[in-house]
Amino acid sequence: MSKDQSPSALASTHTVINQPSPLQGHNLYAGDTALREAVQRNGGHWGEDDLQRYGEVCGRPEWIERGFQANHYKPEFEPHDRVGNRIDQVNYHPAYHQLMQLALSEGLHSAPWTDPKSGAHVVRAAKYYLHSQLEAGHGCPVTMTFASVPSIKLTPSLAKDWLPKITQRGYAPSNRPHTEKSALTIGMGMTEKQGGSDVRANTTTATPIGDGAYEIVGHKWFTSAPMCDAFLMLAQTDAGLSCFLVPRWRPDGTKNPVQVQRLKNKAGNVSNASSEIEMRGALGWLVGEEGRGVPAIIEMVSATRFDCMIGSSGGQRQAALQAIYHASQRSAFGKTLIDQPLMQNVLADLQLEVEGSVAMTLRMAQAMDNLDNAQQKLLMRLGTAVGKYWICKRTPHHAYEAMECLGGNGVIENFITARLYRDAPINAIWEGSGNIQALDVLRALTKTPDVLTNWYDVLHQSKGNDLRYDRALTHLKSQLSDMDQVEYRARHIVDQLALTMQANLLMQGDSSAVAEGFIASRLGTQGVGNTGTLPLGVDVKTIIERGNPLVG
Structure with a gap:
């Protein structure tokens, strides 16, 4: 550009001032007086050093950015592979998986169960409170995995096989049988379109096929995190509403017919895939007693x-x-x-x-x-x-x-x-x-x-x-x-x-x-x-x- 073609000084309209820079590089725990005092008051004092460490992690710009990416790039549903095999796969942005890996490696899904002691739930709650500020959506499978433990313990045979992998501090997102994985996540499916919160109106049925196993037929209107390795679900038996653990794959390596119909297009929580599913003769195992599904x-x-x-x-x-x-x-x-x-x-x-x-x-x-x-x-x-x-x-x-x-x-x-x-x-x-x-x-x-x-x-x-x-x-x-x-x-x-x-x-x-x-x-x-x-x-x-x- 010749000298007479250069922009004049008047072409510069303004300098950006009075606009705060992004808040990052701060310690979320150190800067939260209410949280620090509550941790001390409720018996979590022994976790102070770890919470200080994790507060710094959750303030890092790279983790904040991953929260934005996980929401910008929504999960996408892939029902079949390229040659037509049903796979029911949900694909996430890598940032989602990185957030999941962080949460599970920190024991947010398991710490009070694997290391029960005074203040364990207090420290875990404080840590999860810090972590949730990065991004809320991926917290759904973390929470459900954490919360599944007391229910699965009701059936000792299931607990023996499943809980070591559920509480493992690791993350294995691949779409393959639970028998081939070292770490598992658990989802939940209760709501049906005709009943909503009135789960006793559920129409999904479960028929016993021996050894505590059942064949399940029906639908669920909201099943969050459909890439979890198994789901706690409610279905009707002759004894009434009962609870089942339904894996995404059968133990023999074949796909369990838990079929995703579509993902919900939600106003918020968009990084978390919520789905409608149908079970066309899916395998499930009884959790607790028949007819005692709600308890x-x-x-x-x-x-x-x-x-x-x-x-x-x-x-x-x-x-x-x-x-x-x-x-x-x-x-x-x-x-x-x-x-x-x-x-x-x-x-x-x-x-x-x-x-x-x-x-x-x-x-x-x-x-x-x-x-x-x-x-x-x-x-x-x-x-x-x-x-x-x-x-x-x-x-x-x-x-x-x-x-x-x-x-x-x-x-x-x-x-x-x-x-x-x-x-x-x-x-x-x-x-x-x-x-x-x-x-x-x-x-x-x-x-x-x-x-x-x-x-x-x-x-x-x-x-x-x-x-x-x-x-x-x-x-x-x-x-x-x-x-x-x-x-x-x-x-x-x-x-x-x-x-x-x-x-x-x-x-x-x-x-x-x-x-x-x-x-x-x-x-x-x-x-x-x-x-x-x-x-x-x-x-x-x-x-x-x-x-x-x-x-x-």
Whole structure:
């Protein structure tokens, strides 16, 4: 280009300023005060060094990028090979497999089962909370594999053959028989199109063919992670609804006719393949007793619901830290966003939600570590349903408010807030939506009244510390003393069970600023309003600092 053809100085329109660089290279554990304190308080202190190490891993730019890639390149279904053989193969981007390899090598699917000790579930929950912030979708098969163990243990012969490979710290994604692999993953198929959560309406049938084996015919409307090596499924026998372990391949190396019809085109959770399947005489083995399918699979469901709490809490944390980081790096109207009072109100409110979610999730992990204790078992029975309902239901709006803190950038797909928002509703719906959880709470209160007495015993630990809390506790007891139209009022009751427990745990915690802010905004006279409506007097700066990813 000759000199007279060169662009003039006026051709340069602008220099990019006041746009925060991507948040990466930070330690997710070191920068999370709420998590660190909850780990210590609930018996996971011995895992501190490992959590510090893993917090650094989860902040590395290469792992953050893999989360984006796994969502950008969706799974693709390949029903047949090139010459027409049925293979039912789902193909994933390599980033998905790398995330799976990381999760399983860290024992997120097995550590409390293979090394049971005090605090094992607490440390595993904290680690999974960190890991889920990289990417949520691949967590589905990790969770189901983890949660399958208590159910499979109901049948010792299956446990002997399957559990060593299920709990193995490895990942073998190849499409071949489980007999040829050293590490296995487990999925689940309960939902059918005519019944949804009403699994007793299932029409899939299972006919005994000898030696604990059955031939299964029917369909499943939602089967997530169809490349798992086997699935826990419900089917009808002469004795009623029963639970089965259904492998993707038969032991003789032939393909089990578990046929994928199509993959679901979901709004979120897109890295995780969810499918519709048909079983055309598939082989399955009975898990537990015939006719006792719901009690058998509820062992798995209880653990998956707990992981929903972990995943949603992790999603809240990632959303809040993105909002706080952005506000600390961007200026508007002559002032950094994080120094502007109205933005401080929003950021502190976002962090308060995280504080309550982490406190409740890690407390339930402690209960899981002590299920030989009757009180802890009762707490867990009610706490997983209450926590799954409340934390998962609060997350979509929380994700939206965090996204709004980034303005227009927040809805753009190469900013993680857009993905957090799309993923947020999944845990609230998966493993029983809000109504199912609320009804499960009522069922627990009716069948096992001691769960409520025990819940009150825990809440009474903070009685007398704050008048607003005492009033909320009195209101809760009043609501539960009157069982008239209780099903109609179930959501309100579960709301109060959750809020009072979170407030109690935060008062037992290390930050008076957090406890005061939570009670003032959640239990005060104004009730739970829109995000950013904290009353005057809340120590917003201290609360925001606890959530600042660069402070730890």
